Amino acid sequence: MRLLWLRNDLRLEDHAGWQQLADYSGDTAAVFILPAHWRRTDATGLHRLGTAKAAYVQQSLADLSERLATFRLTLLQGEPIELLLAWHRLQPFELVTHAAQAPEEAGWLARLRDAGINVQTFEAQPLFSPEQVSSLFYDFPASFSGFRRQVEKSPAWPVPTPQPAADLGRLQAANCPFMTGIDWPAMPRESAHPAWQGGETAAEHWLHHYLFERRALAHYKASRNGLTGRYFSSHLSAALAWGCLSSRTVWHRILAYEQQWGSDEHSYWLRFELLWREYFHWSLRVHGSQLFAADGLTGKAMPGAFNPEYWHSWCEASTGWPMIDAGLKELMTTGFCSNRLRQNLASCFIHELGLDWRLGARFFEQHLLDFDVASNWGNWAYISGAGHDPHHGRHFNPHRQWRQYDPELIHLYQWLPELGAVTPEQVESHQRGERLLDYPAPLVPLEC
Numbered sequence: 001m002r003l004l005w006l007r008n009d010l011r012l013e014d015h016a017g018w019q020q021l022a023d024y025s026g027d028t029a030a031v032f033i034l035p036a037h038w039r040r041t042d043a044t045g046l047h048r049l050g051t052a053k054a055a056y057v058q059q060s061l062a063d064l065s066e067r068l069a070t071f072r073l074t075l076l077q078g079e080p081i082e083l084l085l086a087w088h089r090l091q092p093f094e095l096v097t098h099a100a101q102a103p104e105e106a107g108w109l110a111r112l113r114d115a116g117i118n119v120q121t122f123e124a125q126p127l128f129s130p131e132q133v134s135s136l137f138y139d140f141p142a143s144f145s146g147f148r149r150q151v152e153k154s155p156a157w158p159v160p161t162p163q164p165a166a167d168l169g170r171l172q173a174a175n176c177p178f179m180t181g182i183d184w185p186a187m188p189r190e191s192a193h194p195a196w197q198g199g200e201t202a203a204e205h206w207l208h209h210y211l212f213e214r215r216a217l218a219h220y221k222a223s224r225n226g227l228t229g230r231y232f233s234s235h236l237s238a239a240l241a242w243g244c245l246s247s248r249t250v251w252h253r254i255l256a257y258e259q260q261w262g263s264d265e266h267s268y269w270l271r272f273e274l275l276w277r278e279y280f281h282w283s284l285r286v287h288g289s290q291l292f293a294a295d296g297l298t299g300k301a302m303p304g305a306f307n308p309e310y311w312h313s314w315c316e317a318s319t320g321w322p323m324i325d326a327g328l329k330e331l332m333t334t335g336f337c338s339n340r341l342r343q344n345l346a347s348c349f350i351h352e353l354g355l356d357w358r359l360g361a362r363f364f365e366q367h368l369l370d371f372d373v374a375s376n377w378g379n380w381a382y383i384s385g386a387g388h389d390p391h392h393g394r395h396f397n398p399h400r401q402w403r404q405y406d407p408e409l410i411h412l413y414q415w416l417p418e419l420g421a422v423t424p425e426q427v428e429s430h431q432r433g434e435r436l437l438d439y440p441a442p443l444v445p446l447e448c
């Protein structure tokens, strides 16, 4: 039997794994396993399956099942390796799955191979093929700019064309020996944003709408730092993180847009951001577990402690800094907040509260519906100074940031309506510790 193990590649198009099932003449099956440990809460109160994320994955799997029509997708919950080993003992198979991105996944694949299972991998997440990037493996660029310059200047770096979906019409899924189905957590959440409807079908619609109907790419570079609204940025991150769309598909769709409407700084900039994603992806694959250490890629110990009072207030979105609390509320309610907010949340967590950047990364990991291990940990490391940053970290001035990006307090009012009508000056004074508002005192006065 040939078994396709799906992880964050929940699509049919541009997917070499499905093609490998279609090419096989024996029995086949495809499985998604929700890891039991994602739901286990640790000593800090964190787990890995926030409600928005769970809803997105559940919807994506439902969509995939529908698109598969007669071929049944097997859904399991438990520890993936234990389940796969047990299944293999009952019914031997060769396993097809996409290449490991994080060390945890690499460890999983190694355990399966050690147990004698033939594991074949393909690429599902990155823009470039391993052959294109192999030249970087021995001397990985220390900065994004170094990577981008190589990629943009050399004719050896075209983004491969996405492959059409395999013809799965004649396949019959083999039976799974275990009880199937996933007992999803209760999910009261209903997101208003169409991009947060999980699944390849919804992601395709959103991409088409964003590029060709709404033509929102026409203002991308100017609006991408926004905090609120449907079109300030592409909102493609969840579809990319869960693999409902391949990054190659998005890239080539932008090229098609440029063919139709012409290329400009805005269309270029969306591809530029996809290169950031790519950079973090290959950086993680090159540096592995080093990224998760306190001193990250720098080898210099990063300060960062655990302060229960600060941590508790953070998790309750009650830091006493209204601008930060508004961002935390958005993140915990919807599973998303803008890049600008993420940068400021991370900067305050690390540089104002002095907390360990890795705890912040794990907090995001629980809540973000677009959680992507390389992008999340790479960005946190970057802001803390433990990552790829020639400036040794980013410390944002929150007052200045909000004056620039939420001057009319639209985001603030949306998430903290209880504050009523306040002025930016009152908020700033409160955040500096002057207690002008009927609002909790700031944990630390924001002096900057």
Ligand SMILES: Cc1cc2nc3c(=O)[nH]c(=O)nc-3n(C[C@H](O)[C@H](O)[C@H](O)COP(=O)(O)OP(=O)(O)OC[C@H]3O[C@@H](n4cnc5c(N)ncnc54)[C@H](O)[C@@H]3O)c2cc1C
Residues within 6 Å of the ligand: 224, 233, 234, 235, 236, 237, 238, 240, 241, 270, 273, 274, 276, 277, 278, 280, 337, 338, 339, 340, 342, 343, 346, 364, 368, 370, 371, 372, 373, 375, 376, 377, 379, 380
């Ligand atoms: C602390 C922190 C944690 C983050 N965690 C994640 C994460 O877990 N998953 C994730 O996809 N992005 C993460 N990002 C990057 C970025 O914030 C999101 O990709 C972006 O906000 C998603 O919205 P969008 O799709 O509208 O982005 P757009 O601005 O439309 O960008 C298009 C795509 O480019 C990629 N991209 C954009 N900015 C970045 C970036 N800085 N790093 C890597 N890729 C980028 C994403 O795939 C994104 O969907 C993080 C950023 C920070 C500062």
